[in-house]
Amino acid sequence: MAFNDDEQSAPVANNNGGTTTRPPGITGVPVGQVQLTKYHNAEAPLDPNDQEVLLELKGTSSATSRAALDLIAVLDVSTSMAGDKLDRMKAALLFVIRKLADVDRLSIVTFSNDAARLCPLRFVAGDAARADLGALVDGLAADGNTNIRAGLEIGLAVAAGRRLTAGRAVNVMLMSDGQQNRGDAMRLDPGGVPVHTFGLGADHDPAVLQAIAGKSREGMFHYVADGVNLTAPFSQLLGGLLTIIAQDLELTVTRVDGEAAIKKVDAGTYPQAAAADGSSVTVQFGTLYSAEVRRVLVYLALEDSTAFPPYDAEVVEAQFRYSLQGATVASNPDPVSIRRSGSAPEPSEEAPARKPEVETEMARRRHAESIREARSMADGKELERARTRLVEAQNALEDVLDQANPMVDMLREELLQLLRLMETQEAYERAGRAYAVSSLASHDRQRFAARGDAEGVRLFATPRMDAYLEQARRFDEDPGVAALPSAEEDVRQEVAANPLAPVAGQIAFYVRSAIQALQAIDKIFASVAAATSTSTSTST
Incomplete structure (x- = not known):
């Protein structure tokens, strides 16, 4: 099964006869999209000791640059979805259609006994395209049993066959409320495509849906309780996908020889690759949303330095890189410096607070x-x-x-x-x-x-997700077009609220690069001065 017929360009004219426009937040220089902050103890003894370093990567505003989205919605239309569940799913998908921008593409796949692709990936540009997609959603009817594998197979085939791939983010969104005929769905290889699964109600199998999401690259499992509208949970995923400011994000931690050994790097379930000699560890995160954070705990064993006087030790270096819109950005190596002095506390003494x-x-x-x-x-x-x-x-x-x-x-x-x-x-x-x-x-x-609903525990939610949650509430009360701002209007509102946000990341990037360059020059001068001093002493 292969598909290669997705729409290659957005319509050139809108309903008013004008040309379609690329909304804010699509083009720009992807520099400074990610910022690194380090947290650790400022001092450590000269004796051998263990230290923890927290490295925090945070995404900046998506108002300057974000990846265009290819979204494949894979929807359960089995008999168990008939009635209120199906109506709530339709409403949630209409919210998604209205929020996508004209550079984003959507494909809709349904499944029950078998699966069907209702449309290839097509641009959601202008009222006509939204009306066509809305008509497809309105026409959904429930029948048959749940066959998750059939739907996921077609959804992944759409993702594999897509064209116009440069700089675009492809994601599969799978929703199901049942567990029949799903046994081997977990065996499918997502092929690097994030699959975000939504389990609706008490009858779905969360272990299966989480296994599908967990096997995919950075996919998430969402639980939606019986009676909860789907618009809010869908809006939270969309609030992330429409603010992707970094792709292929990875962080490398490298030890400084003679100063420390890397005991462990804890980054949750994100994949890691360690150098054969243990000198470095690279964590692969995939995408990062605007204002989203990735925290990595690095556990270090500091070497014995009791033979030296107190000094500032650079124990590890952190460096990240990412891509966006076909461009790649790499940070300069950022050292973690700890002052080594004194002796380790006695066993009876309290250890320094972290x-x-x-x-x-x-x-x-x-x-x-x-x-x-x-x-x-x-x-x-x-x-x-x-x-x-x-x-x-x-x-x-x-x-x-x-x-x-x-x-x-x-x-x-x-x-x-x-x-x-x-x-x-x-x-x-x-x-x-x-x-x-x-x-x-x-x-x-x-x-x-x-977790049941989208409002109770807001761990890791971003400002755009918070905004979309409120919009989802209003949309469920009144699905009128006027009640829902477009993705372009969301960006304009964010810029109006914080005019410096689009350039703050870039300014911070260049300032930090300048500081690091000055520090490197200072080290060179210090090294030359030390060598000169040693040479003079030897001559004397």
């Missing part, structure tokens, strides 16, 4: 592991043990240094919801397992996932 940012991130990861353990216990019908584990996780949050961090409150809310959904085995089977699976997917990818 940076609050490091401590909070370590606590979040322990929190996620607690949920993983509790889920395993609940799957084994050991609900009391599972609930005890969650209570222990609640108590552990009280020890987090930065209690003012909004994330801490969201972690507490997540645990409260899980405790409620693990009160009985029936409650866990109906909704608790899906909630736990979506929570773990979110923590592992450091990306927003709906």
Whole structure:
């Protein structure tokens, strides 16, 4: 099965006879789209000791540049979707159609007993294109059983056969409420395409849908509870996909010989590649949304430096690179410097406190592991043990240094919801397992996932997602076109609210590059001065 008939160019005229325009946020120089911040202790003893370094990559505004989107919607239209579920899915897809910009393309695939591609990838440019796509959605009818594999096969075939690929982001969005005939769907190879899955209601199998999403590159599983409108969860995915400011993002951490060894790099479930000699580790993240964050914990073993006087030690270097619109950007190597002085504390002495940012991130990861353990216990019908584990996780949050961090409150809310959904085995089977699976997917990818609804726990949500959530609420109340701003208007509103946002990242990039160049020059002069001093002493 192969498709190679997607639309190659947007219509040249709109309904008013004018030419279509490329909206803000599509073109621009992709420099400074990503910023790196380092958190670590400023000092460490000269004795051998362990240190943690938190590296934080954050996406800047998408108002200057973002990747055009190719979205393939793969939709369950089996008998179990008949009635209210189908109506809610149609409404959510209409929201998606109205929010896509004229450089974005959409393909719609449906599945029940078999699967059908309703349209190839086509540009969502102008009212006529939106009306045509809307008519396809309005005509959806439910019939037959759920065959997830059939739908996913065609969706991935559309992705594999697409043309006009340079700089575009292809994503598959799969929605299902059933679990019949889905057994071997997990065996399909996504081929590097992100597959974002939405499990609707109590009858879907969250383990299967998460396995599909998890096997794909950076895909996410979203759980949507019975009775919840799909517009809000769909809007959150779209709020990310329409603000992709970096593709093929990767971070490399390299040790400085003689100073430190890399014990571990913790980046969740993102793939890593380590050098054969252990000198470096590269983490591959894929895409990054505007204002989205990726935090990486690097565990170091500092070498014995007791033979030296106190000095500033560069222990590791961090460097990231990414692409956008066919251009590649690489940062300069950014060293992590720690002052080495004094002796390690005695066993009876209290260890130096970590940076609050490091401590909070370590606590979040322990929190996620607690949920993983509790889920395993609940799957084994050991609900009391599972609930005890969650209570222990609640108590552990009280020890987090930065209690003012909004994330801490969201972690507490997540645990409260899980405790409620693990009160009985029936409650866990109906909704608790899906909630736990979506929570773990979110923590592992450091990306927003709906947990029952899109409003309760907002971990990893971005400002555009927050804006789209409010728009989704209004759209569900009144689907009128006038009530929903376009993606172009979203960008203009963001620029009006913060006029410097489109250039702030670029300015920061060039300033940092200049500082690093000056620091490099300073090192050269210091090295020359030291060599000259040594030569003079020898001559004397």
